Amino acid sequence: MSTYDTPFYDRAISLVEQHIGACLPARGMFVSNEHWLKTWPGVLRGLSSVAFFVDEEGFVGRGVHKEVHDAHNKGLPVWFVPRDGSAPTKVHPQVLVVWKGGESWRQYARIAQGEKA
Numbered sequence: 001m002s003t004y005d006t007p008f009y010d011r012a013i014s015l016v017e018q019h020i021g022a023c024l025p026a027r028g029m030f031v032s033n034e035h036w037l038k039t040w041p042g043v044l045r046g047l048s049s050v051a052f053f054v055d056e057e058g059f060v061g062r063g064v065h066k067e068v069h070d071a072h073n074k075g076l077p078v079w080f081v082p083r084d085g086s087a088p089t090k091v092h093p094q095v096l097v098v099w100k101g102g103e104s105w106r107q108y109a110r111i112a113q114g115e116k117a
Contacts, residue, residue, distance in 0.1 A: 004028075008053065012081045016051045019087045020079060023051070036063060044070055051079035051088055059107040060096060068093045080111070 004027040016023045024047070030036040050071035052064050060068075072078050072093045079088040080095065096109040 006056070008056075008083060011085065012051070012053045015081050015085065015088060016079070020049065020051065033063070040067070040070075044074060047071065047076060049077040049079060051081055053081040053083060054111060055107075056083075057107065058110050059099065060109050062105045062108040065096055065098070065109045068096060 009025075009027065013023050013025050024043075029043070030039065044067075050067055052060060052068055054060055068078050077090050078093060080091045081088045095112050097112045099107060099110050
């Protein structure tokens with residue numbers, strides 16, 4: 001499930017801009033998975049942090065999981081935007097737990113128990 005066309009996507013962008021600062025939304029930035037794979041390393045070099053949120057069922061896809069870990073490995077702050085509309089919080093990538101062995105690319109990981117989704 002792509003989250004780009006969901007009402008929460010726009011709300012999440014607004015929350016990031018309100019609480020963290022300028023935001024470079026992924027929506028419209030990549031034309032395909034292949035394009036994302038090719039250009040993501042260059043995009044990452046220009047970022048100062050990464051923010052993410054889960055879909056309506058509490059998942060992130062494999063690509064978001066990679067982006068979060070790549071940002072962390074580069075030393076960038078990683079922010080989680082809760083679906084309840086509260087302020088984004090800094091998190092460690094370990095809050096994302098691979099779900100059922102990563103069987104699905106779209107429902108690849110979930111927030112660990114105890115974290116606010």
